[in-house]
Amino acid sequence: MSAKLWAGVFKKDVDNEVLNYTETTKIDSRLIRYDIWGSMAHLAMLSEQEIVAHDAVSAISRSLLELYYANERTPIELDPQCEDVHLNIETLIIQKIGREAGGRLHTARSRNDQVVTDTRMYLREEILNLTDSLILFINDLLQLAAENNGHLAVGYTHLQPAQPINLAFWYSAYVSMLLRDVERLRDSYRYTNINVLGACALAGTSFDINRELTTQLLGFDSILHHSLDATSSRDFICHAISSFAIIMSNLSRLAEEVVVWSSNEFGLLTIDDAFATGSSIMPQKKNPVIGELVKGKVGRVYGALMQILTINKGITLGYNCDLQEDKPMLWDAIDTLKSSVSISHRQMTTSIYQSERANELCWRNFSTVTELANLLVNRINIPFREAHKICGTLVRKLTEIHSDLRDFNYIHKYLAENSISLTILEIEECVSPEKVVLRQLSSGGTSPKAVANMLDDMYKRVLDHQLWVNESRQKLNHAQDTTIAILQKLSQI
């Protein structure tokens, strides 16, 4: 007969290739802490409900505490022969204290509810970590915005020079975007932090368990009551990875801007030497590889999303082994996102935006001529369509003589020919990039004043998110401390 914990019905041991194909110990190593914590909470509940008697409870408590602290010191190495983290931990306990006591831990529990419990516990922590690193990034972007409020940048549409913008407006655009990402992560947390322990294999149990107690001891916010749904629920993973995928896609847009703005042709951004690499053959090269790699790594996270959605669509209710494939790509998506947020953050804070170059490009590319058209509407009461035409022709003529909007005398003469009288000073005031930016005072506009208003609001929102992360972490820490304190008590009875 096989030595496996489930082997009663089997005549033969499992084939080696089958074991290799099915065991998940490498992947499960991230779940050890949560599996032990989950077992502690389950045991405390079995004891409270008088489902397992004191002697066994105290012996199991002792060995769970030992395993917990041993794992904190040096991560426990899982034995592939025991398939997964759940059977490994249970086996270790039985080896330590024998089957008579240790064999009682798995009462009213199944690997099917355990595995989702562990995954939810691990994922919620990673969601908090990711939220934290996004908040750090956002805070630095806000600082960059505050320091550069009023400095000039180029605004593009169709990647063609469009209008001058405030550099703080550029930085804060990413804050505005990333704040939505934080909100999405908070939603993912809400779907993740739900207790499924107690669903057992699929149908609940005839033991008088107390799911409220394990919910509290494991720091979950609520219970997923329906056992059949609970054991096969993986939509929380779909939700989390879809949040991750959107964040990657947003980081990738930033990465694309870094790559393009830092090219010699644009010359708008100087990447720190430590954040670029050179060429083995072309001595002049400084390649923006971080931006390129962030864009390249997006595919991994999109791939993970496709994978979990595909697994999820093809299973009947109740646990199916297909679900075991939920974790490898989830882990990879978490790692990829974590490193991408961190490196994008550091690259952004070490890069230098070249406002002087922006000023030159704004002049040279006529990016303030919309404002001249606006002036013709405001001052001369010309219909905007007509003003647009007059200014368009002006741009064509200036281009033909290789000049630009700095040629105030030419503009003055051209307007006079069209029976429009403006002074040279009025023209200069109207088309100077920095002055144009000052006038974009509409709510959400690029003027320093409008941006300062937005920054105020962003600071408030980010503070609320930080508070939420801190409170959520405190709740989890408190739950864990409580569980350990209860186990310590139980181990001494």
Ligand code: ARG
């Ligand atoms: N190792 C499995 C997983 O990762 C959990 C065990 C599920 N139960 C089972 N009978 N195979 O999904």
